[in-house]
Amino acid sequence: MSCNTCETQAIASLCDDIRTLRPLVHCITNYVTVNDCANILLAAGAAPVMADDRAEAAEIASIAQALVINIGTLNERTIESMKLAARAAAKKNIPILLDPVGAGASALRTKTALSLVEEFRFAVIRGNRSEIAVLLGGQGGTRGVDATGQATEADGETAARLAEKTGAVVAVTGAVDYISDGAKILSVSNGHPMMAQITGSGCMLSALLGAWLASGRAAARDAGRAEITGSDLHAAAGGIAAIGLAGEAAARAAGAAGTGSFRVALIDAVSRLDGRTLGEGMRLDAR
Amino acid sequence: MSCNTCETQAIASLCDDIRTLRPLVHCITNYVTVNDCANILLAAGAAPVMADDRAEAAEIASIAQALVINIGTLNERTIESMKLAARAAAKKNIPILLDPVGAGASALRTKTALSLVEEFRFAVIRGNRSEIAVLLGGQGGTRGVDATGQATEADGETAARLAEKTGAVVAVTGAVDYISDGAKILSVSNGHPMMAQITGSGCMLSALLGAWLASGRAAARDAGRAEITGSDLHAAAGGIAAIGLAGEAAARAAGAAGTGSFRVALIDAVSRLDGRTLGEGMRLDAR
Amino acid sequence: MSCNTCETQAIASLCDDIRTLRPLVHCITNYVTVNDCANILLAAGAAPVMADDRAEAAEIASIAQALVINIGTLNERTIESMKLAARAAAKKNIPILLDPVGAGASALRTKTALSLVEEFRFAVIRGNRSEIAVLLGGQGGTRGVDATGQATEADGETAARLAEKTGAVVAVTGAVDYISDGAKILSVSNGHPMMAQITGSGCMLSALLGAWLASGRAAARDAGRAEITGSDLHAAAGGIAAIGLAGEAAARAAGAAGTGSFRVALIDAVSRLDGRTLGEGMRLDAR
Numbered sequence: 001m002s003c004n005t006c007e008t009q010a011i012a013s014l015c016d017d018i019r020t021l022r023p024l025v026h027c028i029t030n031y032v033t034v035n036d037c038a039n040i041l042l043a044a045g046a047a048p049v050m051a052d053d054r055a056e057a058a059e060i061a062s063i064a065q066a067l068v069i070n071i072g073t074l075n076e077r078t079i080e081s082m083k084l085a086a087r088a089a090a091k092k093n094i095p096i097l098l099d100p101v102g103a104g105a106s107a108l109r110t111k112t113a114l115s116l117v118e119e120f121r122f123a124v125i126r127g128n129r130s131e132i133a134v135l136l137g138g139q140g141g142t143r144g145v146d147a148t149g150q151a152t153e154a155d156g157e158t159a160a161r162l163a164e165k166t167g168a169v170v171a172v173t174g175a176v177d178y179i180s181d182g183a184k185i186l187s188v189s190n191g192h193p194m195m196a197q198i199t200g201s202g203c204m205l206s207a208l209l210g211a212w213l214a215s216g217r218a219a220a221r222d223a224g225r226a227e228i229t230g231s232d233l234h235a236a237a238g239g240i241a242a243i244g245l246a247g248e249a250a251a252r253a254a255g256a257a258g259t260g261s262f263r264v265a266l267i268d269a270v271s272r273l274d275g276r277t278l279g280e281g282m283r284l285d286a287r
Numbered sequence: 288m289s290c291n292t293c294e295t296q297a298i299a300s301l302c303d304d305i306r307t308l309r310p311l312v313h314c315i316t317n318y319v320t321v322n323d324c325a326n327i328l329l330a331a332g333a334a335p336v337m338a339d340d341r342a343e344a345a346e347i348a349s350i351a352q353a354l355v356i357n358i359g360t361l362n363e364r365t366i367e368s369m370k371l372a373a374r375a376a377a378k379k380n381i382p383i384l385l386d387p388v389g390a391g392a393s394a395l396r397t398k399t400a401l402s403l404v405e406e407f408r409f410a411v412i413r414g415n416r417s418e419i420a421v422l423l424g425g426q427g428g429t430r431g432v433d434a435t436g437q438a439t440e441a442d443g444e445t446a447a448r449l450a451e452k453t454g455a456v457v458a459v460t461g462a463v464d465y466i467s468d469g470a471k472i473l474s475v476s477n478g479h480p481m482m483a484q485i486t487g488s489g490c491m492l493s494a495l496l497g498a499w500l501a502s503g504r505a506a507a508r509d510a511g512r513a514e515i516t517g518s519d520l521h522a523a524a525g526g527i528a529a530i531g532l533a534g535e536a537a538a539r540a541a542g543a544a545g546t547g548s549f550r551v552a553l554i555d556a557v558s559r560l561d562g563r564t565l566g567e568g569m570r571l572d573a574r
Numbered sequence: 575m576s577c578n579t580c581e582t583q584a585i586a587s588l589c590d591d592i593r594t595l596r597p598l599v600h601c602i603t604n605y606v607t608v609n610d611c612a613n614i615l616l617a618a619g620a621a622p623v624m625a626d627d628r629a630e631a632a633e634i635a636s637i638a639q640a641l642v643i644n645i646g647t648l649n650e651r652t653i654e655s656m657k658l659a660a661r662a663a664a665k666k667n668i669p670i671l672l673d674p675v676g677a678g679a680s681a682l683r684t685k686t687a688l689s690l691v692e693e694f695r696f697a698v699i700r701g702n703r704s705e706i707a708v709l710l711g712g713q714g715g716t717r718g719v720d721a722t723g724q725a726t727e728a729d730g731e732t733a734a735r736l737a738e739k740t741g742a743v744v745a746v747t748g749a750v751d752y753i754s755d756g757a758k759i760l761s762v763s764n765g766h767p768m769m770a771q772i773t774g775s776g777c778m779l780s781a782l783l784g785a786w787l788a789s790g791r792a793a794a795r796d797a798g799r800a801e802i803t804g805s806d807l808h809a810a811a812g813g814i815a816a817i818g819l820a821g822e823a824a825a826r827a828a829g830a831a832g833t834g835s836f837r838v839a840l841i842d843a844v845s846r847l848d849g850r851t852l853g854e855g856m857r858l859d860a861r
Contacts, residue, residue: 265548271546
């Protein structure tokens, strides 16, 4: 079964909802790409707030519409803040996303990611193949923060298995992205290879998914569209398609100039994206 | 009374003075926009230095021409450094600016901002309406780091009241910016709405004001121009107009492309700005 | 003696080797320019990993092909991580680069840089004249992080003396860059003044040199080219010329627009650079 046009447009419309809702997305993220994460959220119409001190992490999380935890440059201090924030968000049913950056590359990352997944029920876990494999108890073979190997349908199975195990929607992103809630597996084939030539493509996607989750949850509380778009699965797929489509536009606009211009154009494209364009360009499949 | 052409040009000339003076501006700021802050200072002709460890904060502050304290991603460690740096700067009469990012959004931010204002005499306090209201003892309603509501003349009163209370020049920035030393209220109506669609507009302004303060203080030590421009009030107004005018230029140059290009063009515009252009474009009023 | 065409091309070819080898470069660096460092490494074809917690610094360093230590925003916590990482790298003979940002500007920076140089044998130490002078026991006169004065041949002598003292290849970079292993002194006269008008030119160079060192060491393990390019001295000179040539291209492409565009174009130029272009444009001299 392929997602039909109606479903696609309904999902894509969450893109416009973000600009109306302007969800506050609390990110505890790495200092490498934090500026890009803030800018991509603003470009999408959301409001970012970055706050990682243990003295305020819970308080900030509890006023947000989504919490994004990215372990890219984790440390003792921020790991504690991540847990305090996640506890506060969970208590208020605020969706939480985990980006287990570099899980498998060090014992600290693996242990931290596993313990977060153990303790909290995430709305979405998004990583590359290696990182997600590590969360499933595999080896992964992560070499720092980059994915290895080609995307295959096996990634969809990996996503489904971690989804089953954790109760989260799991996204294994790569050349083709696979998203599963354990029951269904969706794939998104938007995107461009240049996204792997800049830092932060994955982090920006995770941040952006915070806004999509907030938007999807809001839609779920409304009537009508809720049955199609009111799930974290569809919100995740929509957000993944959104940045992929923006990557395609950025490559067309600035790819020939180089990776610096591509990065600028990627944020440009997100800032100009609307639901109609996304609906037309989204390459989403279900099986 | 409206600032006359002569005054405006005198203030605007501080813009050129920065390039001659090349003031060293010590920023203890957040890791979200710190790169933008460094680049905007370099674009303006100043020299940034970012140093936040308690073991060196005082030493670095004491060799700077201005200190900028931004609590955007404050933590236990950096709060102590902010105080050590401020003490060192105060001892040497180096102007200090406070950007109380997100005051009102968490008890930690509110408490820290209030305690800084309590302990130190700032040359300038710059924030959005919510943040400044919190420093006055109000509620603010800050939702993280973004301002709410339309700019009104009431913002000028707010600025004046906090200025009276603290002895600082206070700037409430928004669609229209109000700056007061408690006696006079100036308003600046330069700027562009796209500035709110990128992260760091406020932080960059605060960093830039560090350079303007240094430049204004240097002018005050000189004869002649001192009576007009040698005040922190005028330096603050000039710096606010400068980034606003740069925002207008950036919107013309790159606004249609999107927010990523706008951000690049904003730094471009600051790097090309001179006193004559600023004097012609500055929309400064006094009442 | 001037490096002949054959030598130049051999060095320049390391530029292409980086794209084949894709070395993992572990950076413990400052939060001001860390994003630029990651992007320049990706632009060059390398893979960056930023990790600074003491619980994982050694483990990450030991899987990398180069370690870059930049003390730009050092603190108690990261200084310890730098040492743990350096110990792990040294044990596995992984080349380590030191960028002693701001040595001389505070006792903490001077003491940390000196103690790193005391304890570890660096493959490359790269800094501006002031920073390198401080490591030699001089005063330096560093004003934070910017170099002072014009480049002269005396910089070559300074580089040679620190090289002799430490066993590292030492690069004193400025308008003309001098690189020495204690025996030979090379100079590179690529580059553009706009590089000093953005933050991170030096940091990006240091990060990039991590990739060049890895590439040079790999070439040294191969036959044939090893005698010319298989030295850290030549790798350092090649990397310095590479970013200089990219700076020239960036100035032509975007210099007139301003410093924001220049910065984007600099990363663009690195992402498009190949060995042939570098070999043709490299201005390398030996004496």
